[in-house]
Amino acid sequence: MKRARKEGGIGLVYARSSVVRLVLLWGSVLLLSQPVRAQIYVDINATGLNNGTSWCNAYKDLTPAINNAVTGDEIRVAKGLYKPGTVRTSTFLLQQDGVTLLGGFAGCGEPNPDLRDIRLHETILSCDLNGDDQPGFINNGENCYHVVTANFRDFSTVIDGFTITGGNADLPPPGTNDRGGGIINKNPFSTTNGPTIRNCIIRGNSALNKGGGMYNDKHNAILINCLIVGNRAKFAGGIDNFSANPTLTNCTIAYNSADGDSNSQQGGIRDSGGSATTLQNCILWGNSDIGGMDESAQFVSSLFTPPTLSYTTIQGFPASFLDGLGVNGADPQFLDPFGTDGVAGTDDDDWRLVLSSPAINTGNPAFDSPVGADTDLDVALRIQSCRVDRGPFESAKLQLANDYNADESIDLIDYAHFQRCFATSSAANPIDTVCLCVFDSNNDNINLVDYVEFHDSFISP
Ligand SMILES: [Ca+2]
Ligand SMILES: [Ca+2]
Ligand SMILES: [Ca+2]
Ligand SMILES: [Ca+2]
Known part of the structure; x- marks a missing residue:
């Protein structure tokens, strides 16, 4: 089944x-x-003092925020288009380690100015x-x-x-x-x-x-x-x-x-x-x-x-x-x-x-999202279904039961993975989360019950 x-x-x-x-x-x-962290605000739509202390008093340009940041600061930038200056040598010059630049905020005048969505509130440096x-x-x-x-x-x-x-x-x-x-x-x-x-x-x-x-x-x-x-x-x-x-x-x-x-x-x-x-x-x-x-x-x-x-x-x-x-x-x-x-x-x-992409559910099965990257470029969960995808966008497409390598066929390749996952977990034979997700049919462990399920899928997919 x-x-x-x-x-x-x-x-x-x-x-x-x-x-x-x-x-x-x-x-x-x-x-x-x-x-x-000390926060410095940048918003091209800011209307107030333009000193970086809040969304509506934000700097209208990113450059003064960068120049005033010290180690440990976080620069929050609202949606919009930002340019580094007026001459060809202008550049956003990062001069201080330990400073985090975050784009994608709603900003001044929005119901929740702190709401962050890097797609909806695209923040462009040009x-x-x-x-x-x-x-x-x-x-x-x-x-x-x-x-x-x-x-x-x-x-x-x-x-x-x-x-x-x-x-x-x-x-x-x-x-x-x-x-x-x-x-x-x-x-x-x-x-x-x-x-x-x-x-x-x-x-x-x-x-x-x-x-x-x-x-x-x-x-x-x-x-x-x-x-x-x-x-x-x-x-x-x-x-x-x-x-x-x-x-x-x-x-x-x-x-x-x-x-x-x-x-x-x-x-x-x-x-x-x-x-x-x-x-x-x-x-x-x-x-x-x-x-x-x-x-x-x-x-x-x-x-x-x-x-x-x-x-x-x-x-x-x-x-x-x-x-x-x-x-x-x-x-x-x-x-x-x-x-x-x-x-x-x-x-x-x-x-x-697209849903038929062979890059979906074929990332590293042992992958764990790095700090600060538990969402994808759509601000959706980084790992969906059993296994991470390739590239910056995670699809919501589900992985078929018993199809370890996500090629929509249950065959000898998957059988080899079942055998590996079925064996007792040890340091030499780690069972990755994909094992449990695709093979554990009754949410306990991978055992003979799952073997029967796998066998049925294998002979009659
Ligand atoms: Ca185009
Ligand atoms: Ca131009
Ligand atoms: Ca996935
Ligand atoms: Ca397969």
Whole structure:
């Protein structure tokens, strides 16, 4: 008998709105229960003193808030569009570790100004100084070089809940205004562990040289629940890493492009200078270079410092030495990656997964949501059904009973997992939560009763 467990329903359910509302309430309670940090408010619609002390007395710009923040402060930013200044060298320059930037609040004049919903209250950081950008990087000649600059910033620097767009790092050397259009993290001296970037959309940025979306030089950045789409550069349209070991979890890096003059210029992510990226529950798809959209256009690394890949989708896989548990090349099936304007990386795209997506319920079965990332980019619960999805959006689709690997077929692969899960749990043989969720038919443990259920499903699915 096919049956979906835990939620008690039968078949597949897609009911996001009620989940979103529940999680919003829950998220608000969480925010209230966290230790008190000094809060600095930023709201482009603020009407009062503009000194940052409350929503209606908020700074109207983000820059003075950043400049006045000290370690331990939390900068809360209301919905709206924020620019770093008026000249091309303007950038949101993060100068202090231990400061958390949170976007997505309702803000002044709203019934609950503290209500946080990063989708409904989109908070955009943009380099489009004239406000005249069009899809396809048109009119970005006056845009500033880097939207965010986080040089030397460590993990305690947190950027959470922003859309980062319009950076155009097009100034030829000397200098580094030719890289990192969206975010630049550079330490020329020694390795820095940071910054931490969560729940962010980095889209529509460009660079003359490398790292259209992001450039990490000796910065082991952490990215969780991020969407890096529609950025471009000569080399590495999405993310360029030099002597850096970033960790990406539940990120989608898609339809970024590199227009360098050889056929392996790495539209998605490039590791060089000894870099070794870690990717878990991620999707690399549709990134292109002049050689097309093969595996080398998604991700390029060195044989000598290979990346650590798990439960990640890479278009064109397998084609090189890249490998890892749960890595495959199955089309993730985005809902509408180009939108009505036909261009990836603009605000009409939809990067959620269609219900038939093989990226749903196929993330790491042992995954536990990291701190600060227990919701997805829709502010819905990060882990739904039995198992986390790949990419920043979690589907509400339920997983079939007895279908451990979520391929909607109950076969020998699932039988092997049943045997593993059936054995007594021990340190050498841990039973993950997916075991219990898909195989434990009567909510006690995995035992002979469940074996009978599995057997029935197996012979008569
Ligand atoms: Ca512009
Ligand atoms: Ca679009
Ligand atoms: Ca799931
Ligand atoms: Ca299966």
